[in-house]
Amino acid sequence: MKASKKSKQKGYSKMAGNFQKTTSNFFVTFLIGLIVVSFMFTGVQSMNTSPNAVAKVGSYPISAREYQMEYNRQLNFFKNYMMQGKDLSSQDIERFGIKNASLKNLVQRKLQLIFADKADVVAAPAQVKKQIKEFEFFQTNGQFDINKYKELLRANGLTPQDFEEDITNQVYAENSESFFSMFPISEGYLDDIAKFKAQRYNGTIVEIPQSAVKKRIKVSSQEIEEFLKKEVNKARTESIFKQRKASLDVPEQVKASHILIRVTDTQTEEQAEKKIQEIAKKVNAKNFKTMANRYTEEESGKGKGGSLGLFSKGRMVPEFEQVAFSLDKGQVSEPVKTAFGYHLIYVEDKVSAKEATFDKYKKEITTELIQDSKEEELKELMSNIKTEVLDALRSNDSKKLETLKSKYAIKVEENVEFNRYEGNTGRTQVASSETKVIFDELKKVDAKIFDFDLATKTQIIALERNSNKDIPPFDRKKEMNGLQMALSNKLKKDVLKEIGDNTPVKQFVQL
Structure with a gap:
């Protein structure tokens, strides 16, 4: 089987050394003007009209067969995970952007092959052969069966050359991953992570959304009438209705x-x-x-x-x-x-289908606009509700907190765990900037209530320190592996994004 990507003689140890010496300059210099991607198809219907390639990324073509396979993979994914096993209609395919997603995934794979070229990665023939021979469906009684191999490929419309080229590219891309994972992480850094994770607290998060509180602002019929007397206000209300009309219409x-x-x-x-x-x-x-x-x-x-x-x-x-x-x-x-x-x-x-009318919705939209304009009333209401919530938290009155939750449509999440390294668990997320403020303050005391007036909500966090017996042991190896994987994925994402950002794209026909 012909499996070598190209004649490269450099060993991995030498490549790793060269990579570590040149990485800082490499990512800046190799990204510019690297690829020309030419799209020459409208979608799955035209696959038969372009037998060689539907796109090209640098010197790497995207074949019609590759596109069809990726397109089918995407269809199966959305069918099983988004449509509960139902076939997708043409509207579903368009709604989920499956054609574009298929192409994007293939372009990303080719970009990684280009990265591998520049980093002098090799796909050794022995490595490719080994991977092919390990596929169970090519084996008879646990041994690779060359006749079965050829028969299965032929039955699926593939030649050994096509299949081995695909596996070579796969091995080539997998080998390039090793370059993204070369991150030295010091023992001192792991010590700091262990220390930050040990700073653990349990607590309650309360969110007071302005959108919910705003609805409590009273608007009289006279205010609505006076508002709509002004042409500029009426025009604004009509404009909002037109924007929303499609969602307000009831289809058959x-x-x-x-x-x-x-x-x-x-x-x-x-x-x-x-x-x-x-x-x-x-x-x-x-x-x-x-x-x-x-x-x-x-x-x-x-x-x-x-x-x-x-x-x-x-x-x-x-x-x-x-x-x-x-x-x-x-x-x-x-x-x-x-x-x-x-x-x-x-x-x-x-x-029956029912078309939304402006007369039906103008009062509702006008009320929203007037409520939006009453900034001082909103500010006062938010402050009063925050005071009530703080009182309930300080007195540890869960019954009162539950009453406030129902009365003001606020969000309450209890038994949330915080630590300095990872932030908080649960559905309600606290921003990293607020988390930093919290832990800076917690250096001084072991229990504290914090409140943050944000752009669209007020967030209140009440915390108590965990006892040492509740802190799980720190797994250094697991942490090291997880951190290296995260850094690897981040670097890979950034590199491929920069390649894409600096790639001229020629598209002849819309998907």
């Missing part, structure tokens, strides 16, 4: 349930169609939910009568959507075929 929606019979490795299309036809003879509007619980092969629909809830157009695959929106309320469809299998659809309810 259908509330439906379905029975799904899948086509699988163990159930052919003919068998699935026959099964759905048999079910269709038995099902009606009255017994649909019972029949769905009994027959549907969609796990999430079992026990829920096959319910899909309310959905608008663009959320389902076209074949399903077309039938669902054409049915009347209370009607059950004939079998419908989609990429998922065969469906019976029952429309429980339909919601």
